Amino acid sequence: MVLLWLILIPMGQMILSSFRAGHPAAPGPFTFDNYRVAYTSPLTYRMILNTLIFSGASTALSVLIAILFAWLIERTDMPLKSLCWTTLLIPLAMPGLFFAMAYVFLLMPQSGVLNLFLRSLLDHMGIALDSGPLNIYSLGGMIFLDGIRGVTTVFLLIVGSFRLMDPALEEASWTAGAGNLTTIRKVTLPVLLPAGLAAVLYCFTSSMESFEAPLVVGLPGQVFVYSTMIYLSARGPLANYGLGGAFAVSYLLMALVLVYLYQRATLLQTERFATVTGKGYRPRVIDLGRWRYAALGFFLLYFLFTVVLPFGVLIWASLLPSYRLPSTEALALLTIDNYRLIFNEPNALRATWNTILLTLVTATATIVLAFAISWVVVRTKVKGRLTLDGLTFASHAVPGLVVAISFIFLYLQPPFKYLGLYGTILIVSLALITQYVAFATRTTNAAITQIHKELEEAGEVSGATRLQILSQITLPLIRPPFIAAWVWVAAHAMRAFAIPFMLSSRENQTLSVLLWQYWDEERNLPLASALGVLLTLALACLTFFARAITVKGFRQG
Amino acid sequence: MKKKGLSAALILGSFLLFPPSLGAQGLDKIIEGAKKEGRVRLGITLRWEVAGKPSGKKLIEAFQARYPFVKVEFQRVGGTREREKVFTEIAAGKVSYDVTVMTVTQIPNVLKADIAEKVDWRSLGIQPQDIAPLGLGVNYQYVIFGITHNRKLVSDEVAHRMGWEDCADPKWKRRIAMNDTPIHLEILWQPHLWGKDKTLAHARKLAANQTVFERSGEDATGKVALGEYAMSCGDVHNNYLEQTIFKGATTLGFALPDPVPSTSRAIVYIPRGAQYPNAARLWILWSLSEEAQALLDAIDFTGNPTVMATAAGKMAKGKKIVLYEPEWQLKAQDIRKEILEATGLPIVR
Numbered sequence: 007m008v009l010l011w012l013i014l015i016p017m018g019q020m021i022l023s024s025f026r027a028g029h030p031a032a033p034g035p036f037t038f039d040n041y042r043v044a045y046t047s048p049l050t051y052r053m054i055l056n057t058l059i060f061s062g063a064s065t066a067l068s069v070l071i072a073i074l075f076a077w078l079i080e081r082t083d084m085p086l087k088s089l090c091w092t093t094l095l096i097p098l099a100m101p102g103l104f105f106a107m108a109y110v111f112l113l114m115p116q117s118g119v120l121n122l123f124l125r126s127l128l129d130h131m132g133i134a135l136d137s138g139p140l141n142i143y144s145l146g147g148m149i150f151l152d153g154i155r156g157v158t159t160v161f162l163l164i165v166g167s168f169r170l171m172d173p174a175l176e177e178a179s180w181t182a183g184a185g186n187l188t189t190i191r192k193v194t195l196p197v198l199l200p201a202g203l204a205a206v207l208y209c210f211t212s213s214m215e216s217f218e219a220p221l222v223v224g225l226p227g228q229v230f231v232y233s234t235m236i237y238l239s240a241r242g243p244l245a246n247y248g249l250g251g252a253f254a255v256s257y258l259l260m261a262l263v264l265v266y267l268y269q270r271a272t273l274l275q276t277e278r279f280a281t282v283t284g285k286g287y288r289p290r291v292i293d294l295g296r297w298r299y300a301a302l303g304f305f306l307l308y309f310l311f312t313v314v315l316p317f318g319v320l321i322w323a324s325l326l327p328s329y330r331l332p333s334t335e336a337l338a339l340l341t342i343d344n345y346r347l348i349f350n351e352p353n354a355l356r357a358t359w360n361t362i363l364l365t366l367v368t369a370t371a372t373i374v375l376a377f378a379i380s381w382v383v384v385r386t387k388v389k390g391r392l393t394l395d396g397l398t399f400a401s402h403a404v405p406g407l408v409v410a411i412s413f414i415f416l417y418l419q420p421p422f423k424y425l426g427l428y429g430t431i432l433i434v435s436l437a438l439i440t441q442y443v444a445f446a447t448r449t450t451n452a453a454i455t456q457i458h459k460e461l462e463e464a465g466e467v468s469g470a471t472r473l474q475i476l477s478q479i480t481l482p483l484i485r486p487p488f489i490a491a492w493v494w495v496a497a498h499a500m501r502a503f504a505i506p507f508m509l510s511s512r513e514n515q516t517l518s519v520l521l522w523q524y525w526d527e528e529r530n531l532p533l534a535s536a537l538g539v540l541l542t543l544a545l546a547c548l549t550f551f552a553r554a555i556t557v558k559g560f561r562q563g
Numbered sequence: 564m565k566k567k568g569l570s571a572a573l574i575l576g577s578f579l580l581f582p583p584s585l586g587a588q589g590l591d592k593i594i595e596g597a598k599k600e601g602r603v604r605l606g607i608t609l610r611w612e613v614a615g616k617p618s619g620k621k622l623i624e625a626f627q628a629r630y631p632f633v634k635v636e637f638q639r640v641g642g643t644r645e646r647e648k649v650f651t652e653i654a655a656g657k658v659s660y661d662v663t664v665m666t667v668t669q670i671p672n673v674l675k676a677d678i679a680e681k682v683d684w685r686s687l688g689i690q691p692q693d694i695a696p697l698g699l700g701v702n703y704q705y706v707i708f709g710i711t712h713n714r715k716l717v718s719d720e721v722a723h724r725m726g727w728e729d730c731a732d733p734k735w736k737r738r739i740a741m742n743d744t745p746i747h748l749e750i751l752w753q754p755h756l757w758g759k760d761k762t763l764a765h766a767r768k769l770a771a772n773q774t775v776f777e778r779s780g781e782d783a784t785g786k787v788a789l790g791e792y793a794m795s796c797g798d799v800h801n802n803y804l805e806q807t808i809f810k811g812a813t814t815l816g817f818a819l820p821d822p823v824p825s826t827s828r829a830i831v832y833i834p835r836g837a838q839y840p841n842a843a844r845l846w847i848l849w850s851l852s853e854e855a856q857a858l859l860d861a862i863d864f865t866g867n868p869t870v871m872a873t874a875a876g877k878m879a880k881g882k883k884i885v886l887y888e889p890e891w892q893l894k895a896q897d898i899r900k901e902i903l904e905a906t907g908l909p910i911v912r
Contacts (some may be wrong), residue, residue: 027677028672028675029654029672029676030651031651031654031655031672031675031676032654032672032675032676082882114786114789114791115785115791116789116790116791116792117789117790117791143775225778226775226776226777226778226782228775228776228907228908240647241644241647242650242902244668244896244899244900245647245672262814265805279629284808327615327810328614328811329613329789329811331783331789343615353638414651417655418651419653423655423656426656427656428651428655428656428658429652429655429657429659430654437819467587498834509657510648511648511652511657512606512638512649512652512659512660513657514657523641526779526782527642527644527645527779528610528639528641529781529785531781531785
């Protein structure tokens with residue numbers, strides 16, 4: 007029933023509303039016009055092409071760098087590997103919006119800090135340029151932002167396969183006289199192909215959903231993708247929600263196909279698990295020789311571009327009364343007033359409270375719902391339990407913006423309008439639960455499966471009630487993965503942007519939405535930067551806490 | 564006795580403040596109602612502070628000094644995107660403001676959703692030119708449109724010689740920015756000015772010239788100040804004044820091509836179901852008073868340009884000011900749609 011309410015009814019309402027004219031609050035007659043307008047415009051096909059190029063190229067960039075890092079960290083003698091592993095988590099703590107904002111300061115064609123530096127460098131070489139050489143307001147800029155930000159997620163998805171890979175296969179290749187490169191090409195990569203394929207599809211789906219980079223740099227550059235077209239159709243002087251619904255339907259279909267392919271790829275990975283074992287010895291560490299430091303240099307370069315430069319430029323902006331390029335004159339203006347202002351601003355205090363509430367409610371409700379679903383799927387023989395599992399996983403296919411627009415359609419029209427949920431923090435939480443429940447059930451399914459039924463049966467024999475078995479046997483045993491899943495959902499809810507942004511109102515604004523308001527509506531770049539710095543620090547604490555719990559759970563396991 | 568004296572003074576003061584056609588009884592009734600309500604929630608396009616200096620705060624303080632019995636809750640509702648959000652909220656039954664703003668393109672939806680309180684503004688003494696189309700609210704905060712330029716990149720002399728057509732001159736290719744809702748073009752679209760064909764041809768030229776459409780006029784002005792663009796065409800004068808006076812952007816200049824398009828920045832209205840309707844009426848009436856208009860002009864530079872004493876009036880001295888006529892404001896949605904299509908922007912905007 008809960009899933010029906012969270013997924014099927016909103017999607018049904020969205021599809022229905024895509025055939026209607028007018029505003030959801032004052033719907034007009036049924037019509038095919040939205041589909042006619044959407045799919046006869048050449049702009050739409052350019053938008054679809056942009057989406058595919060953007061998702062494909064940023065996925066390729068993320069996957070290539072992530073594979074390289076996973077290999078360097080797990081299979082080679084690169085120096086400072088453990089430190090590199092930990093620092094790779096830092097980009098996860100940086101909200102996408104914050105990252106894109108930073109690169110606007112760095113790579114605006116005329117006045118971006120990096121562009122000015124590059125132009126002066128080129129000038130010394132006798133090449134005079136009026137602008138650029140780089141332009142963040144472009145498809146290339148969007149790909150760069152999404153690509154380098156996606157590295158951590160892909161790395162986390164594939165690093166385990168590199169660690170657990172059966173070394174006997176590579177040993178056999180070396181014994182047969184093959185060199186390092188041939189072994190990598192003919193043995194290592196094919197063995198890791200299923201895991202890599204799953205990572206590619208996951209990354210592609212995430213890029214298709216990506217909203218922050220297309221919003222911050224795509225819109226000024228007139229590069230439109232699905233997410234921005236849906237946003238524009240629902241927010242703007244010429245808001246046309248029905249048209250947004252028509253875009254969302256084809257977007258949803260594409261996402262469903264991708265999730266189906268992802269599921270097939272992960273099945274393939276499971277079937278070929280024999281090649282990735284947990285044998286008690288480590289694969290041979292490849293000696294990089296003098297390339298060791300070049301490898302570390304590449305990692306440091308990545309760290310410079312993903313953490314040091316963006317974080318640095320935003321700290322600089324946050325310390326100024328109004329944004330100025332770095333200069334000695336600007337140094338005299340440095341102040342901490344923006345931070346002081348945030349701590350005294352009623353809106354910021356309300357947004358902080360909303361964010362805390364949203365994080366706690368969403369994470370807890372998602373895990374409780376996931377546990378209930380997993381319990382039915384794994385531990386009972388209830389009819390239709392596999393359909394329940396499939397439906398839960400299908401929610402992963404619904405992009406955040408589609409969830410948001412479907413909730414707008416649903417909660418602005420009777421009978422759901424009378425629940426009074428629109429504009430509350432609860433509607434944002436419900437939409438986020440819809441997004442995260444698929445991930446949470448994957449973890450809880452696995453955790454419950456690992457608990458042998460005999461343990462619960464022993465409890466039953468001893469006369470314990472179902473509740474006692476659950477609270478005293480099952481829950482303590484599955485606690486570590488559950489806490490890890492809770493922290494994952496909490497961290498994502500805390501930095502979530504697309505859904506809280508689309509469903510935001512005066513009362514339910516979260517910190518990431520306030521960050522956008524400062525940046526976009528109020529044009530207060532220093533204040534936006536200060537808030538972004540604080541939000542990143544909070545997220546960094548949560549990310550490292552999650553890492554500590556996961557590592558602890560792994561060791562206990 | 565003291566209370567009675569205070570009320571009498573307030574009413575007497577109000578005679579001096581409000582337009583003479585507003586009957587004493589009408590105002591008396593509104594003040595009595597506002598007194599009982601004791602509060603008003605404003606969601607209007609005004610900042611509380613700009614670059615650390617009080618802005619909206621001053622206006623609220625002046626109102627509260629005049630009417631200490633009404634506590635004001637203030638929230639900024641920005642441009643068109645925020646106004647759409649507020650409209651949706653009100654339509655969903657969440658009325659968070661007693662006074663808020665709409666854009667002309669929202670008029671059809673506001674009418675259909677029937678969310679604006681019906682008020683006889685004329686009987687409250689509001690001048691006809693200040694009443695929004697169909698009496699949905701009142702016009703508030705006027706702007707004039709011109710060209711902001713970076714003086715390091717474009718000299719004042721060149722900028723002051725420019726006409727609107729020059730914004731599409733190929734010599735400025737990729738160097739000019741514009742707001743992605745170019746309202747000045749909607750005003751020029753009116754038949755007694757450029758008309759439809761000339762406006763659309765100009766919009767197409769802008770697209771061919773790779774004009775950069777920024778998400779807001781402020782965004783474009785800020786980037787002109789940084790040197791990202793040479794000029795911003797169709798910028799509003801108060802963006803320029805805010806940047807130069809409050810934010811110290813010394814690189815900026817402002818030029819006004821003839822004719823000078825002008826419109827109200829927003830339509831202020833009372834949503835149906837407002838919790839404090841009398842206090843809302845009192846605020847709106849007071850905000851159109853000379854005292855409030857002078858203050859608004861000092862903090863936000865958005866006084867009526869046809870009044871010479873205002874910032875806009877002084878800037879447009881000797882130029883022909885052309886207004887967005889109500890008849891055409893009602894068609895704003897269709898006009899904007901065609902202009903945006905011609906500029907190559909998605910029509911969902």
